[in-house]
Amino acid sequence: MGRVRVALRAEDSLSAVGLAGLLRNTHEVELLSADQSGAAVLMFACHRLTAEATALLRRHVAEFGVPVVLVVSRIAETELLTAVQCGVVAVLPRTAVTEQRLVHSIRAAANGGGVMPPNLMGELLKQLQRVQRDVVASRSLDRFGLSLRQLDVLRLLADGLDSGEMAAQLKVSTRTVENIVSDLRNRYQLRNRSHLVAHAVRSGMI
Template sequence: MTVVAWQDSRSTDPWPNRAGRVWVQASDPLLRAGLRSELDSKPGIELVDELVDAEVVVAVAEPALRDVPVTATRRLVLIADKPREVELWTAVERGLAVLVPRAEVTTARLLRAIADARRGRGDVPPEQLGRLLRGLSLLHMETLAPRDLTLSGLSRREADVLRMLADGFDTAQIASKLAYSERTVKNTLHGLLARFGLNNRTHAVAHAIRLGLI
């Protein structure tokens, strides 16, 4: 089957010589045991007993997927045939990186999927990818744009201010160039720092650049 894949060029494996920590999630105990048995002792794999210790979660589609907590520090390999819309979005919320159709599940395929997820690579069949992209477009048009938000999580004003900070402009210069008052610029930055738990302007710029938001 043809798949559409992407790779985040900024993502590199920080532990190239260490096994990836993997948690297996399945509602059927026998299925979970079988998947763990297939992965156990394989090169590059360290099965963990606590979800909090995992770098990659291998999960079978709902209902097991609902038991995986939302987190930005973990990547998800989802095993599913034709996931429903709600399953796709639940998987995205939980860090979806690779979607493996059940018919393609082999030990070698799972090992490749885990390695891809750990390194920040993505692999989603084109049908599901198309549904996700259409959903993102609707989310932007119907929910985010009316609130002056973008898919990055920043408002357009926040993104503009951060870009100008990154270019070395001070508050007065930013206000002048964007036709805002200095108070508006300061309030924008204050709200941004509070929402993301950042310490100062330098931290905000570094955070935005690191996540590719600007």
């Protein structure tokens, strides 16, 4: 396998110099100069993924249009999805940076894969699931004419909660929950709650 052409950009010059020194020690990576093009991977280093760092990253991504390896001192769970949306496929904490790990992350990015610490991967999956639920909810509200409260009741019903448990979680009365269930059953002419859940799943409401 040939050398991977890498463009290195950093929020500060010290990070750029340090990472460049490590990458120049390996024969598996070709580190491009500032005026060279044709990178297969962009490596971007910053201390935190602040608004300023994110804007800088987006500019570099627009310039190169390739997968990103992010070297970062610290990344908050809420910043993970932003990083992925910017094209980041590998996250490497500064404290874990070694020549071997840099090369591994670069190779993975170049081959269409990704590398993330297990704790970050778990949190990213949770965030993606939340985004997916929000997308489904938005479609259900538009397509089926449901209210947010009706959608919440359907989801909790599908989770097996009874009226009292749903009422406690939604902070409404049991009567309100039962009225919502009854209205939905009547609207779609369904026999019981199980039939309602089955209909909601099959039709894509939830």
